[in-house]
Amino acid sequence: MSKPMYSVAGLVKxxxxxxxxxxxxxxxxxxxxxxxxxxxxxxxxxFSLKDNKAKISCVMFSSYACRCKMLLKEGMxxxxxxxxxxxxxxxxxxxxxxxVQQDGLGDLFLQLEEVKNRMRLEGCFDEARxxxxxxxxxxxxxxxxxxxxAVQDILTTISRRWPxxxxxxxxxxxxxxSATKNLIENLEKADxxxxxxxxxARGGGAIEDLWCFNEEALARAILKCETxxxxxxxxxxxxxxxxxxSDARAPTPTAAAELITPNxxxxxxxxxxxxVRMIQDMRQLYMEKKHQLVQIKENRYLKDPMSYIMKEQxxxxxxxQS
Numbered sequence: 120m121s122k123p124m125y126s127v128a129g130l131v132k133x134x135x136x137x138x139x140x141x142x143x144x145x146x147x148x149x150x151x152x153x154x155x156x157x158x159x160x161x162x163x164x165x166f167s168l169k170d171n172k173a174k175i176s177c178v179m180f181s182s183y184a185c186r187c188k189m190l191l192k193e194g195m196x197x198x199x200x201x202x203x204x205x206x207x208x209x210x211x212x213x214x215x216x217x218x219v220q221q222d223g224l225g226d227l228f229l230q231l232e233e234v235k236n237r238m239r240l241e242g243c244f245d246e247a248r249x250x251x252x253x254x255x256x257x258x259x260x261x262x263x264x265x266x267x268x269a270v271q272d273i274l275t276t277i278s279r280r281w282p283x284x285x286x287x288x289x290x291x292x293x294x295x296x297s298a299t300k301n302l303i304e305n306l307e308k309a310d311x312x313x314x315x316x317x318x319x320a321r322g323g324g325a326i327e328d329l330w331c332f333n334e335e336a337l338a339r340a341i342l343k344c345e346t347x348x349x350x351x352x353x354x355x356x357x358x359x360x361x362x363x364x365s366d367a368r369a370p371t372p373t374a375a376a377e378l379i380t381p382n383x384x385x386x387x388x389x390x391x392x393x394x395v396r397m398i399q400d401m402r403q404l405y406m407e408k409k410h411q412l413v414q415i416k417e418n419r420y421l422k423d424p425m426s427y428i429m430k431e432q433x434x435x436x437x438x439x440q441s
Contacts, residue, residue: 127210128207131205131207131210132207134205135204135205135207138203138204138205138212139202139204141203144202144203145202145203146200146202147200147201147202147203148198148199148200148201149168149175149198149199149201149214150170150196150197150198150222151168151169151170151175151196151197151199152168152169152170152194152195152196152197153166153167153168153191153192153193153194153195153196153197154166154167154168154169154174154193154194155167155193156191156192156193158184158191158296161181162180162181162184162185163178163179163180163181163184164177164178164179164184164187164191164216165177165178165179166179166191168197168199168214175212175213175214176211176212176213176214177199177201177213177214177215177216178206178213178214178215178216179215179216179217179219180215183216183217183218184296187218187219187295187296188294188295188327188328189219189220189221189295189296189327189330190295190296190298190299190327190330190331190334191219191296192227194230195221195227196221196222197219197220197221197222198219198220198221198222199214199216199218199219199220200216200217200218200219201214201215201216201217202214202215202217203215221327227330227333231333231360234333234335234338234360235360235363238335238338238360238363238364239363243338243342243363243364244363244364249365249366249367250346250347250366251347251366252316252347252349252366252367252378252379253315253316253347254381255381255386256281256284256314256315256316256379256380257283257284257285257315258284258285258287258313258314258315259277259284259285259286259287259314259315259316259317259318259379259380260286260287260288260289260309260312260314260316260317260318260346261273261274261286261287261288261289261317261318261320262289262291262302262305262306262309262317262318262319262320263288263290263291263293263318263319263320263321263372264290264291264292264293264321264322265288265290265291267322268322269320269321269322269372270288270320270372272372272373272376273318273320273351273372273373273375273376274286274288276373276376276377276380277376277380280376280377280380280381280382280383281380281381281382281383282383283383284380287309287312287314289305289308289309290305291305292331293321293331294321294324294328294329294330294331295331298331299331299334299336299337302319302331302337302340303336303337303340306319306337306340306341306344306348307340309346310343310344310345310346313346314346315346315347316346316347316348316349316379317344317346317347317348317349318348318349318350318351318372318375318376318379319341319348319349319350319351319352319361319365320350320351320352320372320375321351321352321353321372322353322372323353323354323357323371324353326357329352329353329357329359332350332352332353332359332360332361333359333360333361334360335360337360337361338360338361338363338364339364341361341364341365342364347366347367348365348366349365349366349367349368349369349375349378349379350362350365350367350368350369350375351368351369351370351371351372351373351374351375351376351378352372353371354370354371355370355371357370367379
């Protein structure tokens with residue numbers, strides 16, 4: 120019996136068909152470590168998934184990548200939902216990924232600790248380099264998501280406590296692959312506009328959702344700002360890298376809004392007290408000056424200026440006679 124003969128294209132097509140029709144290789148979960156990650160300008164993601172014995176190529180098309188809420192990084196351990204197939208042009212077997220989830224945050228936390236230790240040694244967290252917050256900010260910048268509870272809570276708090284200030288909102292991505300870049304861009308814009316203070320905030324969420332606030336690039340962008348930056352990220356128990364480098368940190372977005380604004384009713388009360396004290400002081404000064412004026416008016420030379428002239432004339436005459 121003669122053996123079948125295939126063209127290269129025919130053989131690759133046959134292998135691809137066999138892979139595509141094998142239900143054991145469709146909609147599977149694969150665990151491994153991300154390697155050689157590329158975020159292509161088309162929006163597609165290309166990377167490899169590896170363990171200590173093997174490696175396989177992966178592609179995640181833009182329609183799936185844009186829905187991914189986690190930040191893929193080199194060395195990250197992940198679990199992907201994928202199907203096995205073959206890219207005919209190169210004859211490469213690869214995974215076509217539709218979703219990614221993190222397989223533990225251990226490595227990311229180790230990387231974060233390394234960054235924190237390095238920045239601490241550089242003096243990035245020192246209190247001496249932190250800028251003071253303005254007592255009465257009249258122009259506030261808010262960098263956060265354009266919708267959601269966080270921005271509404273911040274605006275409501277500022278409106279209640281300090282309604283006379285101007286507020287500018289810079290809508291930003293606060294999670295996902297593009298969040299860090301977008302936050303840095305808005306931070307630079309706000310700093311260039313010379314606001315009195317910048318509030319960088321995000322509501323609570325899972326630690327992976329907050330991870331963009333642990334990025335070194337964002338932390339260093341805060342360090343470069345000439346404008347004081349206050350952070351309010353997550354819940355009270357959440358602390359991210361940006362909290363260490365900001366000029367002040369609050370446990371929640373609402374608390375951050377309270378931190379940067381005085382209470383207008385307290386300010387009015389304080390101004391009223393100052394007004395009363397100023398009136399009292401002016402009255403006291405007036406009485407003192409009035410008393411001094413009375414004493415001056417009692418001076419005999421002011422009452423009778425000619426007596427001063429006569430005294431001097433007599434002195435002069437005595438000098439002439441002598």
